[in-house]
Amino acid sequence: ESVADAICADHTNKKMSRNSCEWVMRLYAKSGHVMPSTTLQNLLQNGGVNAIEYAKEALALPSPSYKHDRQFVAHAVITSALKLHHRATCPATKDWAWFLWFLQSNADFDMAFAIARCVDFECVDAALLIGHARHHVDAALHALQHVGMTLSEAQVDTLLSQHHASNLTAPEARVLFRSLPLSVQLKVLLKHPSAIWAQRDWLVRVLPDATDAECVALASTLDPRTLASVQFQSSDDGLLVYNNGVPASLSDVASSEAIPVTLEERVELFLTLLLRLNCTSLDTPPSKVPTAFSQQDLLQLLGGWSKQYRPPVMVFRCAEYGNWAAAAACYEAQGEWVDAIECKLHLHDLEPSSSLSYVLLAHHVMMTHEELVGLLESLVFSSVMAPPMRVAVLARLLVHWHAMRYDIEVLERHLSQQSGTNN
Structure with missing residues (x-):
């Protein structure tokens, strides 16, 4: 121990050679009185590689009585490894695979500390890995959101493969979720369908920007005719409830939009998807719509489900997408023949303009x-x-x-x- 201290003291103001580091590690290891943290403090000032190699050996030995000392060593490993990884030209990056394994398997370090350090060094993958290993992905997502960082599509795919779609769609991570491209957000929602109801108002707003393939996937997921994963029924007050009687209170933002999902909203969202798929006024190339979601099918559903949606809401959405035939069908289903004939006449008076999205320019036909x-x-x-x-x-x-x-x-x-x- 004295020889090791002398070597360290001799290199206070200069870089320690690789050979000297080896001697220091071996000398301290022979001493049964030196805490690993003391050795690590002496090695840290002479390069992260040496500290990491010593920490590997120190943490491999069981010493439950030195819990706080082991935590210090583990924290030093995390900091040193992140510093080395941040310097992309450093040859020590070959130890990155071991470091990722360390983050998954080691129980000595504090999760909050490790995630914070990963975020400081902009190492998103490591932060998410820690959250997954400790079964607390929310902590990693919140830390990334707090500093304004974003996720790549590859990182989102990794989280989805680990079944963390519900964490991504949670209200607490909404800012981070909204920073993703629309296609990625829809991909996540399709992996966690219950979140679609929670974000139904947002989904209605962005449907014009979604692709036909995405709309078909959403419609297939939300189709009340085939929805069998969760059985729903209508309660006396019109709220959508699960068969066990628990209200399906899914909120868009937990603190401000905790509004129960009604049966009417569920039907309206599906019908709106059909309106989007059969819209001809958007600047999107025409595509083949599945038979189950065709214009004819839409008109039949508007008539058959006349008591399961709010007519003013559906008529407004029909007008938004320029589908006057659907608006007329909606009015006919409610027995409003005067308004229905107005829509039929309007169908001949207006045609969608191909130069503007969501806007209809009137010209007589x-x-x-x-x-x-x-x-x-x-x-x-x-x-x-x-x-x-x-x-x-x-x-x-x-x-x-x-x-x-x-x-x-x-x-x-x-x-x-x-x-x-x-x-």
Whole structure:
């Protein structure tokens, strides 16, 4: 011990050679009175490689009575290894694989200290590795988020392979999650479907920017017709509950948007995905939509699920995507024939512009008088609607006929014929 101390004292102001370091380590190891931390302090000032090699030997020996001393040694290893790794040209980086193994297997170091040091040296992989090994990935994600760091797609894939999708989508890590590209965020949500309901409002806003393939994947996951992983039922107050009676309270932000997911919202989100897939006004190349999510399927669902969604919400979303046929189907399902005919007429008055996304530029498209006559026969001269409703629809069709400048005599002749038939 005295010889080792003398060698260290002789090298206080100069670099210790490799041979001297070997002697110091061997001399201290022979002494049963020297704490490993003391040896490490003397070696740290002469290079991280020497300290790490000594720490390997010291930590390999069981010494439960020296818990705090072992923690000091482990912390010194972490700091030294990170410093060496930060210097990319240092040949000691060959020990990086051992260091990663050390982070996974060693129980002496404090997790918070290790994660903080990894973040200080911008070593994201090591921080995530520690969180996974200690079953506390949230701590690593929060530390990265606190300093404004981001994750790469490869790092996200690693976390997903380790089944940490729920940690990524947790409200506490929302800032870090939102810093990811949209495609990566959707990939994570698909791995943790319950988080889709929690972030439903955000998802509705970003759907126009999602690809068709991503929308198909989301629709397949959320399709109420095939959703079998978790069985849902509607409670008396309209809230979506699990079969065990526990409300499905999934929040977008835990502190401010802890709003229960309703059955209507679940149906509306799925129908909105179908609207997005059948939208022709977006600046996206046309793609083949699966039969289960086609326009015809959308119209049928709007009629069949008329009691399971909020009509004002769905009509607004139909208008957003320029799907006036869907809006008309929604109104027809609710028995609102006047509004339905307005949507049918609007379908012929407006076409989506290919130069702007989400915006419809109005320009007139000629609607033939045969089409108007067909609407008259199917809506006005049928017994589907009450007389006051038929009068209102007739008034709107007459206004449209006049706006198109069609021959009034033709319309009068047709109306007189229908009147004679009814009599």
